[in-house]
Amino acid sequence: MKKLKRPATLFAVITCLLIAGSLAACGGGLQDADTETPPAPGEDAVTPSPTPEPAATASPSPTPTPEPEVELFRYTGVVEHIFFHEVIAWPELAFDGDSGQKGYDDNMVTVSEYNKILQSLHRNNFILVDLNDVWSEYTNEDGARRMRKNTLMLPEGKKPLVISFDDLSFYKYMAGDGFMEKYIIGDDGEIWASGIDPNGNPIISQDHAAITLLDKFVRENPGFSLGGAKGCIALTGYEGILGYRTHTDRGNDTQEFKLNRMQEIARVRPVVQRLKETGWYFATHSFGHINLETASLEKVKDDANRWLNEVGSLVGETKIFIYPFGTRLDGNDVWDTGPALRFYHELGFRIFASVGREPFTRIKPDIAAVMLDRMNCDGITLRNRRERFLRFYDAREVFDPSRPSGGGYTVQW
Numbered sequence: 001m002k003k004l005k006r007p008a009t010l011f012a013v014i015t016c017l018l019i020a021g022s023l024a025a026c027g028g029g030l031q032d033a034d035t036e037t038p039p040a041p042g043e044d045a046v047t048p049s050p051t052p053e054p055a056a057t058a059s060p061s062p063t064p065t066p067e068p069e070v071e072l073f074r075y076t077g078v079v080e081h082i083f084f085h086e087v088i089a090w091p092e093l094a095f096d097g098d099s100g101q102k103g104y105d106d107n108m109v110t111v112s113e114y115n116k117i118l119q120s121l122h123r124n125n126f127i128l129v130d131l132n133d134v135w136s137e138y139t140n141e142d143g144a145r146r147m148r149k150n151t152l153m154l155p156e157g158k159k160p161l162v163i164s165f166d167d168l169s170f171y172k173y174m175a176g177d178g179f180m181e182k183y184i185i186g187d188d189g190e191i192w193a194s195g196i197d198p199n200g201n202p203i204i205s206q207d208h209a210a211i212t213l214l215d216k217f218v219r220e221n222p223g224f225s226l227g228g229a230k231g232c233i234a235l236t237g238y239e240g241i242l243g244y245r246t247h248t249d250r251g252n253d254t255q256e257f258k259l260n261r262m263q264e265i266a267r268v269r270p271v272v273q274r275l276k277e278t279g280w281y282f283a284t285h286s287f288g289h290i291n292l293e294t295a296s297l298e299k300v301k302d303d304a305n306r307w308l309n310e311v312g313s314l315v316g317e318t319k320i321f322i323y324p325f326g327t328r329l330d331g332n333d334v335w336d337t338g339p340a341l342r343f344y345h346e347l348g349f350r351i352f353a354s355v356g357r358e359p360f361t362r363i364k365p366d367i368a369a370v371m372l373d374r375m376n377c378d379g380i381t382l383r384n385r386r387e388r389f390l391r392f393y394d395a396r397e398v399f400d401p402s403r404p405s406g407g408g409y410t411v412q413w
């Protein structure tokens with residue numbers, strides 16, 4: 001085995017997000033807003049503060065700091081790919097028996113589960129890599145452009161892992177259901193999340209949302225990330241991004257709406273920039289969370305252009321498409337190459353990810369594209385697919401007892 005020595009300070013990222021595929025609609029579905037705001041006893045309430053406290057440990061720095069040299073080894077095996085949605089900060093609000101409860105139970109994990117999963121992944125020697133570093137485009141002997149898998153250089157014994165996060169938009173239907181409300185830049189220049197705690201008080205925290213919790217975990221466990229790689233953020237656009245209402249509304253072109261939109265765009269730009277500086281990268285998840293299998297070609301194209309205009313303009317270029325609902329372009333783009341896939345290919349997309357039970361990949365022989373499946377980390381698999389996920393974590397140890405039980409809420413272990 002060939003060895004290479006170089007500083008472990010390469011910059012990297014990660015990719016992808018999606019849905020419970022055939023099992024359930026992505027939590028980002030167009031559900032009705034549940035505006036109910038049940039009060040709850042302050043559980044692990046964090047002291048609300050208008051200005052975030054500085055992070056307990058050193059923040060990631062855009063300038064590489066000297067690190068000990070780590071011996072790297074060639075890795076050509078499987079690259080695992082799992083995904084999450086936004087995490088549930090306050091289970092008592094998500095699981096309060098209202099109409100949103102089942103969707104949250106199916107598609108989300110709680111903060112407690114998420115933290116345990118990250119610890120287990122690290123303990124099991126996984127290391128975060130950037131999906132963009134896993135695949136590359138090249139010209140073959142016939143002069144055609146195709147995709148191929150790269151050889152990764154990893155510390156000894158490490159197994160590469162991509163984590164993607166779907167629908168990090170803080171959709172309106174989630175308001176009051178136990179989630180934070182948006183990602184912000186704190187006074188320290190780092191990413192924080194803001195929201196309202198169960199007592200109705202404003203809260204700014206790094207302990208209640210998916211992005212900031214992973215940032216914190218990597219700060220405390222730098223060996224969990226290759227060169228600072230974090231995760232792939234897959235965004236729709238129909239209710240803006242990251243908690244900011246940056247979208248247009250075809251039924252509302254009032255000056256007030258436009259002004260608010262411009263303000264939201266100005267607010268989200270520094271958040272996007274800091275995320276990109278700290279190992280995060282972006283993917284499309286379609287603009288409207290549309291079902292690609294049933295949408296007309298015309299609709300797919302309109303949706304794609306709207307995403308590029310309203311989200312791509314904020315997050316920059318991406319080659320990654322994380323399919324909403326796990327449904328594929330043209331119905332079956334793994335084995336066929338239809339007009340919708342060709343359209344996305346012309347837009348520059350190369351990596352197309354759905355949902356599956358294994359880290360399936362297929363490099364297309366006729367076009368520069370690679371088809372992937374991702375495994376869904378959520379309530380459905382925690383309850384019913386413990387065996388399949390044991391190489392990552394044990395649902396029995398992770399499962400949050402504050403999830404609903406009885407009345408159809410069961411576990412298969």
Ligand SMILES: [Zn+2]
Pocket residue numbers: 018019026027028029166167285289324325
């Ligand atoms: Zn989704």
